[in-house]
Amino acid sequence: MSTQVATAGTIQPRQYHGVLDWITTTDHKKIGIMYIVFALINAWFGGSLAGMIRLNLYNPDWHLFSPQLYNQLMTMHATIMIFLVLMAAFAGFGNYLVPLMIGARDMAFPKLNAFSFWLLMPAAMMLYGSFFVAGGAAADGWWSYPPLSTAQFSAGHGEDLWILAVLLLGISSIMGAINFLVTVIDMRAPGMTWMKLPLFVWSWVVTAWMLVLAVPVLSGALFMLLSDRWLNTGFYRPALGGDPLLYQHLFWFFGHPEVYIMILPGFGMISHIIPAMSRKKLFGYKGMVMAMWSIGIIGFTVWAHHMFTAGISSTARVYFSMASMLISVPTGVKIYSWLASVWGGVIRFTTAMKFALGFIFTFVLGGLSGLMLAVVPFDILVHNTYFVVAHFHYVLVGGSVMTLFAGTYYWFPKITGRMLSEKLGSWIFWLFFIGLNWVFMPMHLLGIEGMARRVANYRIEFRPLNQFISEGFIFMLAAGLLFTYSVIKALREPKSAGDDPWQTNEIETHFEWATSSPPPAYNFEEIPEIQ
């Protein structure tokens, strides 16, 4: 008896190899890699849906897909890109980098971390599987507005699967966010005070707070929707005394912070890449931190600008217009601080830097159209048209995706020990940059011409612009193919990147570049210390 206890006390966790190792791991680096690979795979699915959408809109006379199928493709394109690509990719980089950057050996709750990741699997299976249930996938847009999403108008189980999948993704996000917060609050290396935190870590602190505060509201709204569908409640059903506007308020109370959740970690990445490639310390660290908090806080107070045409009161329009405009101020601070960081530097035009500077160009355009949309009289003219589609694609593709490309090129050597080809990288950058402007710039015009969004078909006068846009998609597709090829090619090469391939630590100490590439299990032989 006593010997058994003694043996049990010394049992080491069993070591697995290969696939089993990945499935059972609680190592934040492996979980981070799995998040990123998951996001890349889903980017192909979500991108294919975008391709099908563009193909359908190439010619309204083709009637390629039935309108119902088109609505499913459009809904799933948004859901996949938001929840399974952008959020997963940023969560992946956060998982990989945050413990490394603060000098910790792992996340605070490694098993919870693994659970957060693996919850994505049933959610993804439900989303993709919903195409094959009777009635097909959810077809009422990623907002899933009732009454269209109630049982009366969306009877199929695709809508239920969509709601359950998003609820699961929400649980995953909330657990992940709590994990990030505890990790950063509790596990910083000795000497790393708050105002010495790397900006990517700061960006995740703000993002995690936003997730913790916003996602439960979405979960509540979706539970009420599910209850309306199955338990005959009437939260959103006017016939039973409910109100569809309630859902819109709840949804956008999550939905707008969600936009910042999808861009703040990207801001954090750019704040690392620009100084490293300009050989100069980041300009205005304190201002950058304050700007992110301002964006995070104001971001919670602007949601009804998505509802300017929903019949909200004039007072509400006045307030939400003003609040929405205020967000441009901290965003401007960040743009100018990045430019000042480059000023006087010695720029190396690596692919990471190209994507970072390209991001500034496209993101500013997204910000400008956002400012225009905050002007209510203008918004009324283009609300729910392609102008809005152009705006948020400039923010999410010209913003988030560009930062993800930049971050991938910057940290790929750390994560894999190998360099991505700079020659291919330059091609990928230009293909993607031209492609995204080609596709999304003309959409502003379509909106001003009055083409509504979310339509499977359109009046003939919109055809030339739509065909032009669809042709630009080929550039983005080529960039995606070349990027995937470049990653696979790099992974077959020897690990020769070295600890600090960008010589970042000559400028300023960053823990992730002080350890080997890839870092050993548990990251550091000794916990580093900041002087």
Place this chain on the structure above:
Amino acid sequence: MSLGLLPLYAQQSGMAQAMAQAAAKGSAAPVRNAFDAPGSREAIRAAAESLHALLWVIPFILIAYILLAYVMIRFRDKGDGRKPASFHENNPLEFLWTVIPLIVVVSVALHSYPTLSFMEFGGNTPAMTIDVVGHQFFWEYKYPKYGIDISNDTLVVPANQVIDLDLTSVDVIHGFYVPGLGIQMDALPGRITNLWFKAKPGYYKGQCTQLCGADHAQMLISVQVVPEDQFQAWLARHSSQTAAPPPSPAAQAAALPARLSEANSAGRQARGKA
């Protein structure tokens, strides 16, 4: 507004003249573009004017782009061993680029409020109120004043009068959007939303802007704004008929797929003639 935005009004009045001239020339072509619509109501011009204030934002964008281009050329690594600068803070500069944009965006927002107020409350004395009811996937127009109830048809209104629309829906949320008239408002079940417009004669096209189901794209809107005498004639024609009940949803749905292709071929013919 204050804050030095006054010079913009001069530009606006120039623009207003240009628009009036364009309107005087007249055009039979359907109006579709929200920003060059001849004869559209004042609110469109007002909306465009409220955007004029955004010109004050353009310098900040231009500064960012010029700086971006400048630093990329001036500070690229030429391999001459130049040492990077070491500054990384400048409180006065950071203060300025926070406070100046703050003042500008606040004044842009303030500048848009009179327009907004006009768009919401400018139509206080309507000549008539029309009830607009959204259905999957057609619009029903009721003229309570004249006892007329039409569905899946063109909305006909008299020119140069304030027309008040009360919108609601019997099923899901729809969006009533006619860019040439500068109007957009959702029609929600269980609620009544409201908008007004005053238009010059013309034919205005629009469509539903709130995803409402499979045939959302087919849910078109057409508005015919006619002179008063033609409107009276139209009224007489419709009042003499007993107000037909709206077609059953099934009949509506059967008629749908053809509708957009009809509109498209009509558009083709119109362009062919032109």
